Amino acid sequence: MMRVPNQFRIRDGAFASTEADGNNGAFMPTLRHKQLVRVIASDGAGWEHVSVSRSDRTPTWDEMCQVKDLFWDETDTVIQYHPAKTDYVNNHQFCLHMWRPTEVLIPVPPSILVGVKGLRLK
Numbered sequence: 001m002m003r004v005p006n007q008f009r010i011r012d013g014a015f016a017s018t019e020a021d022g023n024n025g026a027f028m029p030t031l032r033h034k035q036l037v038r039v040i041a042s043d044g045a046g047w048e049h050v051s052v053s054r055s056d057r058t059p060t061w062d063e064m065c066q067v068k069d070l071f072w073d074e075t076d077t078v079i080q081y082h083p084a085k086t087d088y089v090n091n092h093q094f095c096l097h098m099w100r101p102t103e104v105l106i107p108v109p110p111s112i113l114v115g116v117k118g119l120r121l122k
Helices: 061-071
Strands: 025-027 038-044 047-053 095-101
Touching (some): 038 061
16 A cells, blocks of 8 residues: 655645645655655556656666655555557656556566576676
8 A cells, every 4th residue: 555755745836745635745755875856646546656757867776666665565566567659658758657556456477487586696
């Protein structure tokens, strides 16, 4: 289930929100290695969603993992979609999205199809 890190909620200006907005709002968390990201979170229409952006580059896998951990539990599965080109929307060149449906479980492949747990290749 989605949660929001209210300590990073933007409370002033055009993107201001409060706890009364629930899971909806804009956030500016500073991540583990002092990376600053911008996050817009929302829930509705059967989906929980966060968009993650930086002003200088696309967020890294590690940054996306840190944001995932801020907004969802470690047992939650979320998705980054690669839609059909006809469905592309790109309003910000350095923005990625994570989604979790609230009314159905996300099917996931067995982990062996990704790799062998515990195996580290150089």
